Amino acid sequence: MARDFGLFIGEMLRHPGEVVAIAPSSEAVARRMTEGLEHVRGPVVEIGPGTGSFTRAILARGVAPEKLTLLETNARFCETLRQRFPGVRVLNRPAQDITAIGLSDIGAVISGVPVLARPTIQRAVVGRAFEVMAQDGFFVQVTYSHKAPIAPEMQRELGLCAEKRGTVWANLPPARVFVFRRMQH
Numbered sequence: 573m574a575r576d577f578g579l580f581i582g583e584m585l586r587h588p589g590e591v592v593a594i595a596p597s598s599e600a601v602a603r604r605m606t607e608g609l610e611h612v613r614g615p616v617v618e619i620g621p622g623t624g625s626f627t628r629a630i631l632a633r634g635v636a637p638e639k640l641t642l643l644e645t646n647a648r649f650c651e652t653l654r655q656r657f658p659g660v661r662v663l664n665r666p667a668q669d670i671t672a673i674g675l676s677d678i679g680a681v682i683s684g685v686p687v688l689a690r691p692t693i694q695r696a697v698v699g700r701a702f703e704v705m706a707q708d709g710f711f712v713q714v715t716y717s718h719k720a721p722i723a724p725e726m727q728r729e730l731g732l733c734a735e736k737r738g739t740v741w742a743n744l745p746p747a748r749v750f751v752f753r754r755m756q757h
């Protein structure tokens with residue numbers, strides 16, 4: 573959507589350290605990010621939704637709006653998300669607050685938050701998400717890198733394993749989708 577592109581670029585220029593992308597993710601990425609949500613029973617949380625590319629796809633997978641919570645730090649994006657997705661809980665709070673929003677047994681977290689190469693944010697975002705995740709819950713992360721957005725040592729520290737779901741070339745730039753789950757003992 574052209575309107576999304578304008579809003580996104582505007583906020584990227586105002587807050588480059590927060591938005592960290594040149595355009596909203598494509599529909600192809602959104603489809604890949606949301607695979608498997610049809611089978612999720614618990615609540616779903618999306619972190620860093622921006623203008624809502626993934627949100628639209630999450631709802632299209634059949635997740636009921638009242639089961640979905642969005643955590644977004646940018647107030648303008650939150651306003652747009654509230655108008656666009658009635659019934660969805662939109663919180664103008666960081667993903668790091670996921671343990672403080674009254675949810676447990678979360679079925680899946682869908683993440684557009686840039687976590688690459690920042691160990692502190694990885695612990696606070698991914699590690700904390702698993703504190704309130706259902707046993708079989710999963711965390712899906714988009715990245716532009718070839719490598720998993722969380723280094724193997726950090727995966728071990730957090731007790732997680734990573735699976736690369738795939739590369740989506742129909743995106744600017746091409747995107748990779750990774751899924752994190754609890755390591756099985």
Ligand SMILES: C[S@@+](CC[C@H](N)C(=O)[O-])C[C@H]1O[C@@H](n2cnc3c(N)ncnc32)[C@H](O)[C@@H]1O
Pocket residue numbers: 590591592593595596597619620621622623624625626643644645646649665666667668683684685686
């Ligand atoms: C790369 S954009 C992705 C937007 C959207 N998911 C997409 O793919 O088009 C990153 C988004 O994460 C938000 N963000 C950055 N840090 C965040 C945090 N700690 N918690 C929640 N949202 C955050 C930014 O405001 C921005 O909307």
